[in-house]
Each structure stands twice: as C-alpha cells, then as structure tokens.
Amino acid sequence: MKYTTKNLMRGLFTALISGIMVKAQVGAEPLKIAYSDWPGWIAWEIGIQKGWFKEAGVDVEFAWMDYVESMDAYVAGKVDAVTMTNGDALVTGGTGKPSVAIIINDYSNGNDMIVGAPGIDSLKDLKGKKIGLEEGFVEHLLLLKGLEKLGMSPDDVTIVNTPTNETPQVLQAKAVDAIGAWQPNSGQALKALPGSKPIFSSADVPGIIYDVLAVSPESLDTRKADWAKVVTVWYKISDFIRDEENLDETLEILSGRVGVKPEEYEHFLKGTYILSLEEALERWEDKEGLGSIYGSTRIANEFNLKFEVYDKSQDAAKYLDPSLTKAFAASQKSE
Structure with a gap:
C-alpha cells in the first residue's frame, strides 16, 4: 500500500482504537461512568439506548446519580470517570482526586x-x-x-x-x-x-461553564483505546442531537431519563449548547478567555483560590487532554 497522508492518519487512529499504540489494557471490566441530570450528560442516553457503545466495541457501564454524589463516587474510586463542569473538575482535583477531561460535551447557554x-x-x-x-x-x-x-x-x-x-x-x-x-x-x-x-x-457569558467527561488519569493511561472508542460514540450522539430531524426522538429519550414531558424538556435542551466536532476543536485551542476551555478553566481556578475552595493553584493544562478528540477528527478528515 502507498502511504499517503490520508492513509497514515486513518492508520494512526485505527491503531489507537485497537490498542496497538497504547499500554496493555487491564482486564475486561466495563468502563464505569457516573452521570447526572444535565442535558449534555443525559445525552449519553442516546448512545446507551441505541447500542452504539456495543457497536464501537467498548463495554461501558453508566451510573445515574445526583451531581454531588457522582463527584463523591469519582473521588472514592467507585467509577472511572464522571461528568462534571470544568471548574468542578478543579475542585475534585484540588481537594481529592485529579481527573483529565477528554470530551467537551457542551457549554451552558442559559440553563x-x-x-x-x-x-x-x-x-x-x-x-x-x-x-x-x-x-x-x-x-x-x-x-x-x-x-x-x-x-x-x-x-x-x-x-x-x-x-x-x-x-x-x-x-x-x-x-x-x-x-x-x-x-x-x-x-x-x-x-x-x-x-x-x-x-x-x-x-x-458563553463559555463560563463547560461540561466535560472527566476520566481518572490511571484509567486513561491503561485503557486509552477504549476511551478513544467512547469519543467516537460521543460525536455520533452530538451529530444525532444537532440534526433537527431527530429533535422529537432526542427529546423523548432525554426527557424519559428524568421523567418529564418531551415538550417541557425542549427548553432545557435549548439552554445547553451541544458542540459539534469542529466547534469542540476550536474550544480545545489553548487561549485566554471564555472561548477556550483552557482560558475558562484558568478563570475558574482564580475563582476557586479567591474563595478558598482549595488552597493550591491548579494547572488547567493538566486537567485537559484534547488528544483523543484531535485524533478522531484527523481520522474523519482522511476518509
């Protein structure tokens, strides 16, 4: 085969998914993710109900919890990952257990x-x-x-x-x-x-609150190939939600998780801006200001220090890892 740039990009991501370029994975336990009541996180229900994780070849177990309870479960090591805001990820890290955000699900847009x-x-x-x-x-x-x-x-x-x-x-x-x-x-x-x-x-103030999937560094290090598959599922979910033809089904699935009527849930969904892959890549650029998750997270760190949420400044860059999203985007461009 002639190794063009496109072939190389596709090959690199395929290798990442198959685990050739990562450390040996530990066991066959499902990835455990705690998620809670927020439209950008309930969105995972679409992938769950449609069987997209199985199609991607990754076993994921989602645990539904109250928000604070989900963070406590993460700090206690009961789950491998948790859905959090970028600012609260700093709090769990500064007071208990660091994490690494691998997906920006959305930013709050009025909720x-x-x-x-x-x-x-x-x-x-x-x-x-x-x-x-x-x-x-x-x-x-x-x-x-x-x-x-x-x-x-x-x-x-x-x-x-x-x-x-x-x-x-x-x-x-x-x-x-x-x-x-x-x-x-x-x-x-x-x-x-x-x-x-x-x-x-x-x-x-769009970008003041980003919502992410935060993974334990240990799990990301040992099971990067599986987390890469989770990334592929997320962008399938994102594309589904952003397609207006799927609005009724989206509202039915999301509202069903929290027991409200679909028409009532539409307002909640509108107050959450689900990012496309291209928009997420823009937010992953390391810049100052709210248009970047790096800039937003640094602002959150300053706030947390000022109000003594924790006593030691947290390095925003250590909590953020765009590599899997960038690898997935590269593989899409090569197709």
Whole structure:
C-alpha cells in the first residue's frame, strides 16, 4: 500500500482504537461512568439506548446519580470517570482526586441563571439585596461575572449560602431577593414564585461553564483505546442531537431519563449548547478567555483560590487532554 497522508492518519487512529499504540489494557471490566441530570450528560442516553457503545466495541457501564454524589463516587474510586463542569473538575482535583477531561460535551447557554423575585428586573436591582446560592459553585462565579460586567462590586450584594436544590424553596419563601441555580432547579424556582424572572444567565457569558467527561488519569493511561472508542460514540450522539430531524426522538429519550414531558424538556435542551466536532476543536485551542476551555478553566481556578475552595493553584493544562478528540477528527478528515 502507498502511504499517503490520508492513509497514515486513518492508520494512526485505527491503531489507537485497537490498542496497538497504547499500554496493555487491564482486564475486561466495563468502563464505569457516573452521570447526572444535565442535558449534555443525559445525552449519553442516546448512545446507551441505541447500542452504539456495543457497536464501537467498548463495554461501558453508566451510573445515574445526583451531581454531588457522582463527584463523591469519582473521588472514592467507585467509577472511572464522571461528568462534571470544568471548574468542578478543579475542585475534585484540588481537594481529592485529579481527573483529565477528554470530551467537551457542551457549554451552558442559559440553563445556569440568576433568578430575581418579582420587582427585581436586573442585576442592578440587587444592590444591597440578598442572593441565595451555593458559595464556591458555578452560579457564584456566574453572579460575579455579571456584576463585573456592570461595574458592580461583590460587596454590593449579600450572598446567602444555600444548597442549590433548596434555592426554589428559599426564593418562594421570599427569604432572598434572588437565587442562583442551574436547571432543573432554576426552572423550579421560576415556577415556585409567580412573577420571578431570569435576570442574568450563562447565555450572557458563553463559555463560563463547560461540561466535560472527566476520566481518572490511571484509567486513561491503561485503557486509552477504549476511551478513544467512547469519543467516537460521543460525536455520533452530538451529530444525532444537532440534526433537527431527530429533535422529537432526542427529546423523548432525554426527557424519559428524568421523567418529564418531551415538550417541557425542549427548553432545557435549548439552554445547553451541544458542540459539534469542529466547534469542540476550536474550544480545545489553548487561549485566554471564555472561548477556550483552557482560558475558562484558568478563570475558574482564580475563582476557586479567591474563595478558598482549595488552597493550591491548579494547572488547567493538566486537567485537559484534547488528544483523543484531535485524533478522531484527523481520522474523519482522511476518509
């Protein structure tokens, strides 16, 4: 065979998938992934239900958990990987167990929001007011970025530390003037108090929150070929979701996982920007600012240090590995 560039690229990725270029894999245990209630992570259900992992030749076991519980399971070594935000990956690493993101599933595009009580129409209206949110979590960072855009100081508001799943009740009780939460909690808050409204959201600062598949370095090192297959399945899922002809089936599968009506779930899906392969490659470029997961993760690290989420700065680059996505993209171009 004549070894053209295309043949070489295809051959390299095939070798990666088959394990020729990686260390010997350990046993035949399924890869264990903890995932939770977020559209970009529930999206894995499409691959599960359609049997795409089996078609790709990889055995994967998905464990459905609450978000914090899923991170705890990862730190405890009960799973090989977990779906997390890029900022929370730093937290689990800085306080317990590092991970490596191999897939950028999406970025939040409105599902994370600051919800104001009736009469609160903008962040400016919150000066001197109380905001219920979970300190040190992504909604706290979202609020600070919103205040920064308006030239306001964090001291202009009072944070009431509130578990995210309790924010709807706190807003309904009028114990605070606004809350910070992600879906489905933000949506529940809007329903709980008539007249409440979103006054700032992740759609106003795209890239402030990236959602990823974070893998343990040990599992990635010993089973890279299997994780490469998971990457191929993810982009099959991404293509499926982004095709409008598949919208009804997508909504049926995703809404079924959380027990809501498909028409109700469509709003959640719109608030999550599922990245195409080409868009993911752009976000994988190491740049400053929110248009890069590297820049976004560095901003999250600064936030975590400022609020003493952990006491030692984390190197964003050590938490990010675009190699499998880039290898897959190269193989696609060669076909």
